[in-house]
Amino acid sequence: MNNFEFKNPTKIIFGKDTIAKLENEIPQDAKVLLLYGGGSIKKNGIYEQVKSAIKNLKVVEFGGIPANPEYAVLMDALKIIKDEEITYLLAVGGGSVIDGTKILSAAALFEGDIPWDILSKGIKTEKGMPFGTVLTLPATGSEMNSGAVITRAETKEKRTMGGPGLFPEFSILDPQVISSIPQRQLANGLTDAFTHVLEQYMTYPNGALLQDRFAESVLQTIIEVAPKVLKDPTDYKAAADFMWSCTMALNGLLQKGVPTDWAVHAMGHELTALFGIDHARTLAVIAPSHYKYNFEAKKEKLAQYGERVWNITEGSTDDKAYAAIERTVAFFHELGIDTKLSDYTKDYEGTAETISKRFTERGWLGLGEHQTLSPDKVEKIVKMAY
Ligand code: NZQ
Numbered sequence: 001m002n003n004f005e006f007k008n009p010t011k012i013i014f015g016k017d018t019i020a021k022l023e024n025e026i027p028q029d030a031k032v033l034l035l036y037g038g039g040s041i042k043k044n045g046i047y048e049q050v051k052s053a054i055k056n057l058k059v060v061e062f063g064g065i066p067a068n069p070e071y072a073v074l075m076d077a078l079k080i081i082k083d084e085e086i087t088y089l090l091a092v093g094g095g096s097v098i099d100g101t102k103i104l105s106a107a108a109l110f111e112g113d114i115p116w117d118i119l120s121k122g123i124k125t126e127k128g129m130p131f132g133t134v135l136t137l138p139a140t141g142s143e144m145n146s147g148a149v150i151t152r153a154e155t156k157e158k159r160t161m162g163g164p165g166l167f168p169e170f171s172i173l174d175p176q177v178i179s180s181i182p183q184r185q186l187a188n189g190l191t192d193a194f195t196h197v198l199e200q201y202m203t204y205p206n207g208a209l210l211q212d213r214f215a216e217s218v219l220q221t222i223i224e225v226a227p228k229v230l231k232d233p234t235d236y237k238a239a240a241d242f243m244w245s246c247t248m249a250l251n252g253l254l255q256k257g258v259p260t261d262w263a264v265h266a267m268g269h270e271l272t273a274l275f276g277i278d279h280a281r282t283l284a285v286i287a288p289s290h291y292k293y294n295f296e297a298k299k300e301k302l303a304q305y306g307e308r309v310w311n312i313t314e315g316s317t318d319d320k321a322y323a324a325i326e327r328t329v330a331f332f333h334e335l336g337i338d339t340k341l342s343d344y345t346k347d348y349e350g351t352a353e354t355i356s357k358r359f360t361e362r363g364w365l366g367l368g369e370h371q372t373l374s375p376d377k378v379e380k381i382v383k384m385a386y
């Protein structure tokens with residue numbers, strides 16, 4: 001196991017009817033900006049629950065943060081923060097609203113002129129405006145981590161940011177919110193969380209036995225609850241395990257003491273930026289090609305995953321590793337997720353070259369657990385995913 005430091009300051013309030021607890025978590029003298037997305041919270045009753053819980057606070061609202069949170073929209077919210085002298089942010093939504101809130105938290109205290117620099121120059125946020133979240137869609141883990149992904153339509157970019165100042169102070173996780181989530185977003189959430197675990201696991205064995213078992217347990221739980229959640233989103237037991245698995249998949253614990261990859265996300269984000277494909281679906285497009293292309297480097301872990309998670313016990317290490325990739329593709333298909341770029345767009349020619357060029361320009365010359373995945377290799381992997 002590698003050396004590590006681990007600190008996660010986010011308070012999790014988990015369970016049925018917990019949204020009412022909001023009133024105890026925000027300082028009484030705060031001036032709050034309540035942030036939400038395209039309006040789902042107004043149809044499913046979450047908005048009323050939130051408003052009732054914070055009725056004694058001073059609250060300004062900002063709705064309309066789109067999926068793949070858009071920089072230009074968020075800059076309108078930043079103006080409100082400054083004009084209204086907001087002191088506390090409350091995100092009510094999925095990863096997009098929470099990530100949008102994180103850039104606002106960072107930008108509100110940022111000393112530079114152009115908040116986009118935080119993303120383009122990779123400026124880490126050591127201190128942000130305090131914020132909390134009410135999670136409405138399990139998927140990204142953003143409710144308990146300090147990262148965010150922001151889109152800029154103007155330049156067709158999707159960039160990441162983060163820093164120790166961007167953990168939510170608290171996150172409320174009431175699994176009942178799952179009952180109103182459409183099938184497409186449920187499948188996205190399951191796929192995103194599953195791939196988050198793979199990114200922190202599918203590297204090479206380094207003797208971190210407990211870390212491996214943590215990762216495998218999250219994968220097994222997602223596989224077990226997926227059909228139940230899709231069949232009946234009001235199944236509270238399944239919803240609870242789904243929600244907690246998504247949080248655990250990316251709250252920082254799994255990556256401690258082990259090598260991590262994250263190249264699938266780096267490539268996937270470009271597919272969302274270029275084509276608007278849902279984040280989770282881009283991962284299902286890239287992951288199989290990535291694992292096939294890097295088969296030699298990853299086959300020990302692929303075989304371990306095949307054996308322990310999918311019960312693939314026949315054949316050599318190579319056989320098991322290959323079968324594990326095929327089983328993963330089948331799992332995505334069972335969730336209703338297509339795994340080829342051509343399933344999403346007819347306009348895919350040239351994509352691999354574009355992505356490889358972007359990575360070269362950004363100086364991303366060696367991704368992955370060995371920092372050896374160069375732009376020419378990225379080009380080959382994306383082509384394999386057509
Ligand atoms: O906008 P509204 O009307 O609220 O509708 C949303 C949205 O259309 C809807 N929805 C959310 N909760 C619902 C609901 N509909 C009915 N009932 C509910 N309870 O679902 C749609 C998708 O929401 P979104 O927040 O975009 O989904 P998700 O949570 O999957 O977030 C995706 C974003 O997170 C980023 C992705 O790149 C993408 O931009 N990621 C963030 C990460 C992080 N911060 O750690 C890591 C991830 O790898 C990911 O990159």
Ligand code: ZN
Binds near residue numbers: 140192193196265279
């Ligand atoms: Zn993701």
